[in-house]
Amino acid sequence: MAKNQALHQWKIEDSIELYGIHNWGAGFFDVANNGEVVFLPSGKDGPTISLLEIIAGLQERGYDMPVLLRIENILASRIAAIHQSFRKAIKNLGYQGEYRGVFPVKVNQQQQVVEKIVQAGMPYHHGLEVGSKGELLAALSLIRDREACLVCNGYKDEEFFNLGLQAQRLGFNVFFVLELPGELAVLLKLSQRLGVRPQIGVRSKLAAKATGHWTDSGGERSSFGLSISEIVDVVDTLKANNMLDCLRLLHYHLGSQISNIRDIRTGVMEGTRMYQGLVQEGAAMGFLNLGGGLAVDYDGSHTNYITSRNYTLDEYCTDVVEAIMTILDEQNIAHPHIITESGRATVAYYSILLFNILDTSVVEETPVPEELPENTPEAVRNLHEAYAALNIRNLQECYNDAIYYHDEVRKLFSTGQINLRTRNLGERIFWALLMRIAREKAHLKNVPRDFEDIDVILADIYYGNFSVFQSLPDAWAIDQLFPVIPIHRLQEFPSRQGIISDITCDSDGRIDHFIDPKGRKATLDLHPLKKGEEYYLGVFLVGAYQETLGDLHNLMGDTNVVAIRADDDGGYQYVREIRGDSVADILTYVEYEPRRILEDLRTTAELAVREGRISASERYSIMQAFEDGLRGYTYFER
Ligand SMILES: Cc1ncc(COP(=O)(O)O)c(C=O)c1O
Structure with missing residues (x-):
């Protein structure tokens, strides 16, 4: 669409399509008539809550950007959706077992999150999966429902087993999943000592593998789980100890x-x-645990691309139930209870990272002079000639010249053969050339591959008040795509193409790949900044894995975290607030003592008074500034 036309005709529906909101939003998000992104607490015909209004409320309460916003209703809705979908498939297919979900705590260990999952999961006996002693103790402090499963995965030492067995004595529904061959002996020794008959599971290394980033979690050479021969050994050992009735669960991931x-x-x-094999060996069994893997459609493409999925939740549940039934019915084996450890699909939608844009860097098109000064070197002249000759038929040739002579100009400058002003002239012509090529290429039917990068080179840089390393580690580490969109002004045509740079001083601290129905794109459609007005972006679906994997790069700490709970009538409450790290907090994490820093600074300031650099009262205000700095937020404060 031509720019002018777009400016006049741009509608909210265009933004919804451009940013794919209805494709990835799972019915939780929409755009209101005023161009603001809204949350829909009770579906599309219900009331709406503007994210911008939530930000305004937070600012009144003294919270600066960035903020991680959690919406409790989404969590409850996701848990209900997974259970209802499984229940529907079970009922429709006449399956005899039940569905029991567990949330893998490693996906988001934050107390507030796990507590909410446990509460929302109570009506369904939704349990927890833990992979370490810390996670186990956290889970024990939160689970109230004794029917909910508590699945202990991960490598377990004597203490881990002991904690689990003691929990079982208290009435928790604990399953010990054996991941290493040596674990069984430890479990048997301890359980005999305590007089507890444990519920044992085995994690099987399947030959099957899934494509994607986490393909190594499966397959016979995966690091986790037992091989077939090791599973047979477990059966034999349990038989020998008269404990085959304790083998209750098969797990894979x-x-x-x-x-x-x-x-x-x-x-x-x-x-x-x-599972069938273990039943035929005489094990009691009763539970089949399929692990995690239920995907999230981050890019909204509904395909088998790594950031999407080519199935719906209902299809997933039906396929799982049907496959288990078909095999076991052939053998007349009772249907087991199905456990899944869905993490990502449970919590991803729940959190949104909100941040403001601090500034932009834009490649300016400055006028190219018609005549060049007489002593202009050859390389700059050639750039000028390419600029003058450019037309739709010679774009590639002019592009090649632009790249070559731009390089020449830089070399001449580095070797001292041209001065600053001549270099500047060359740069101006080069950038003007690229901009014209970028405009002209829009009219080409077949765009040469070389031109693909031009939009990226010319893209604006939007400086966002956040840290990729702290808040979106997977965007940096594994190029994970998340939906990133402006959360207001969506009635306006987004006339700029930009990438987003964070406020760490690291060239990797940027988002330069974005969701697109045709795959991924390198720039995002954004609005030009307006003087005196904030511009807010949201990164959606960040509830899984991001929070605890984040780090303190550049000493940017945890962001403010706020949870809201919406009512059906469109009202909402700020139910939980966790202030982000202060500068003093993060200095403490890296072994500084804020008190000692202040003492040292006080000594330096006193010396400055003695040397006559500052007065005693100036020392007071300088020290106040340092104290305020230590108390302050680690992010940019307006
Ligand atoms: C054993 C186990 N269960 C469950 C999960 C959660 O997977 P997902 O978030 O894909 O549901 C993981 C994570 O990789 C895992 O290792």
Whole structure:
């Protein structure tokens, strides 16, 4: 769409389509008539809550950007959706077992999050999966429902087993999943000592593998789980100890974010065969645990691309239930209770990172002079000639010249053969050339590959008040895509193409790949900044894995975290607030003592008084500034 036309005709529906909001939003988000992104607490016909209004409320309460916003209703809704979908499939297919979900605590260990999951999961006996002693103790402090499963995965030492067995004595529904061959001996020794008959599970290394980032979690050479021969050894040992009735569960985990339903089906079939084998060995069994993997459609493309999934939740549940039934019915084996450890699909939607844009850097098109000074070097002249000759038919040739002579100009400058002003002239012509090529290429039917990078080179840089390393580690580490969108002004045409740079001093601290229905794109459509007005962006679906993987790069600490709970009538409450780290907090994490820093600074300031650099009262105000600095937020404060 031509720019002028777009400016006049741009509608909210265009923004909804451009940013794919209805594709990835899972019905939780929409855009209001005033161009603001809204949350829909009770579906599309219900009331709406503007994210901008939430930010205004936070600012009145003294919270600066960035803020991690959690919406409690979403969490409850996701847990209900997973259970209802499984219940529907179970009922429709006449499956005899039940569905029991567990939330893998590693996906978001924050107390507030796990507590909410436990509360929202109570009506469904939704349990927790833990992979370490710390996670186990956290889970024990939160689970109230004795029917909810508490699945202990991960490598377990004597203390881990002991904690779990003591929990079982208190009435918790604990499953110990054996991940290493040596674990069984430790468990048997301890359980005999305590007189507890444990519920034992085995994690199987399936041959099946899922494609995607986490493909190594599955397959026979995966680091986790037991091989077939090790599982047979477990059966023999339990038999010998008269404890085969304690073997209750088979577990496997193919990997996270399984985007292709075929991989899920292949895994379930192989897992069910393993389950069948264990029943035929005489184990009591009763539970089949498929691990995680239920994917989130981050890019909204509904495909088997790694940031999407080619199935719906209902299709996932139906396929799983049907595959298990088909195999076990052939063998007349009772249907087990199905456990899944869905992490990402439970919490991703729940959190949004909100931040403001501090400034932009824009490549300016400055006028190119018609005549060049007489002594202009050859390289700059050639750039000028390319600029003058450019037309739709010679774009590639002019582009090649632009790149070559721009390089020459830089070399001449580095070797001292041209001065600053001549270099500047060359740069101006080069950038003007690229901008004209960028405009002209829009009229080409077949755009040469070389031109693909031009938009990126010319993109504006929007400086966002956040840290990729702290808040979106997967965007940096594994190029994970998240939906990033402006949360207001969506009735306006986003006339700029930009990338987003964070406020760490690291060239990796940027977001330069964005969701797109055709795959991924390198720039994001954004609005030009307006003087005196904030511009806010939101990064959506960040509730899974991001918070605890984040780090303190450049000493940017935890952001402010605020949870809201919406009522059905469109009202909402700020139910929980956690102030982000202060500068003093993060200095403490890296072994500084804020008190000692102040003492040292006080000594330096006193010396300055003695040397006559400052007065005693100036020392007072300088020290106040340092104290305020230590108390302040680690992010940019307006
Ligand atoms: C054993 C186990 N279960 C469950 C999960 C959660 O997976 P997801 O977030 O894809 O549901 C993981 C994470 O990789 C895992 O290792």
